[in-house]
Amino acid sequence: MSHPEFLARVRALLDVGRNDEALGLLMPASMNSSSSQLHGLIVVTLSRLGRAAEAAQAAERGLALAGLEPSLACTASYAFLGTKQHAKALAAAQAAVDGAPGWTPALLALATMQSAMGKRKVAAAAVETALGLSSEDANTHITAGAVATDARCYKAAKAHY
Secondary structure (H helix, E strand, O other), X not given: OOHHHHHXXXXXXXXXXXXXXXXXXXXXXXXXXXXXXXXXXXXXXXHHOOOHHHHHHHHHHHHHHHOOOHHHHHHHHHHHHHOOOHHHHHHHHHHHHHHOOOOHHHHHHHHHHHHHOOOHHHHHHXXXXXXXXXXXXXXXXXXXXXHHHHOOOHHHHHHHO
């Protein structure tokens, strides 16, 4: 089975909630792999299973093996946030933005991490940038509303819900 076929199979298992089975396939394949997609799927799967500490460890391992690829760094930022490693979460989100400056998911991850650290006005600026790039995207508006609410910018929040 090719790497793309393997990843498609794992994603199909995740789509139907077979997280344990997906993890069983992913872990042996990840030992020496530098595939950022593979490591990102491991982090997501562990997070879905409620294994936050293991997800953060998997994120560390993935970043060490695959480097600061934007998608993996973005996923890792949420794993670090889940274990209250705010500085690592912010650094990973910033790496995602640096690696892909106009990528909306990276900007939203950065806004989420900044908001979690109490940097609400800075987070709001990141969301506004994301809105400028993808104003029609529902996920962008949901995140914008959440960040605006957290920043106590209720008028702005209302515009996004």
